[in-house]
Amino acid sequence: MIQVNNSSISEAAIMAEMQYHPAGTKRTAMLKAAESLIIGELLRQRARELGLVVKSEANTASDDNFLDALIQAEVVIPQASKQECEQYYTLNPQRFASSPLLEVSHILLAAAPEDDQQRVEAKTLAQQLIEKLQQGEILAELARNYSACPSKETAGSLGQISRGQTVPEFERQIFSAEPGLLPQPVESRYGYHIVHIARKVPGKLLPFTAVEQKIAEYLNEKVRRKAVAQYIHRLIVASDISGYDFNLSDSPLMQ
Known part of the structure; x- marks a missing residue:
């Protein structure tokens, strides 16, 4: 059993919560579920201290309402300035360009993903061709x-x-290549491709005014997530929690 200040989280509650936290191992899923329940309980406790209306059960429709009010009351979230948006635009031009156009010819040597022998043979033939x-x-x-x-x-x-x-694995290789015959076969889920790029038309950079709003939304959400994570960390440090060690957690909140 986990104790969060004056409230308890039972093993049954953790087991029920695990379905929402798929993981590679049962232990990892249990840790993620426990952490989620602890954080939820801390947020509800703090909201009640501030006089916000909170239902007693977790994962209810009211949770989102109290959480928004709690964050608004307790967390300072700065908004991205135009200068910051312009800087992000300048440093990440590839994010704001239209797709290049490629004129491509290829030879597909088919090989099933699970057939190792067939894929080896297809790759060998591709190199020969x-x-x-x-x-x-x-x-x-x-x-x-x-x-x-x-x-x-x-x-x-x-x-x-x-x-x-x-398919993505094909695109990653051909869009980073220059025109001409690619010197190595390109592997995809379908097999191996011999690829010739006849022409490459670079994408065009979209004007800042066309993407300024999206950049601001992205930066604001990034800052919001970080600020909320720091707020949760402060609640954890200030609380009396037994039965769970956050120092063992690999949660992004704890980084």
Whole structure:
């Protein structure tokens, strides 16, 4: 049993809470559940001290209402200035650019994700075909003979693609590459791809005025989370808690 000031949290309550905290091990799930219940109890206790209306049970519809009022009363949350938004915009231009456009052709050597032998064979063949292309063979001809993608009927061409049109593991590699034949096969859940980028049109940076509001919302939420975490930490330090050691927790609140 865990004691939080004058209130108790039973093992049954922790077991019931575990369903909301999936984790790799039962112990980790129990720790996360216990921490959540302790923090919730501390917040409710503090809210009652301030005269806010709080129901006795956790996870009720009133919780969000009292929590907002509690944070408003006790936590100072600064708002991002225009200068801070401009600085974030300047330091993170890649976040505010439209997607580049790539003109791509490929050969897909299919291999099931769970078939290790098939994937080894597909990678080996892909490397051999890349060597053939480097020696002057034509990608369209190899695509017709080897590719498992319907694009083999159009010389391996995928046309113009932008971010979000293909699977993430494929995109990560091709959008960071320069035009030309990629010297190594690109692995995806479908197998191995031999990729040729015919053309790359860089994305355009959106003007600051178009993203200023989103930047402000992002920075304000980031500051809010940090301020609330620090507030919870202060409540924990000022409280009498037995049966749980926050020093053993890997919660972001404790970092």
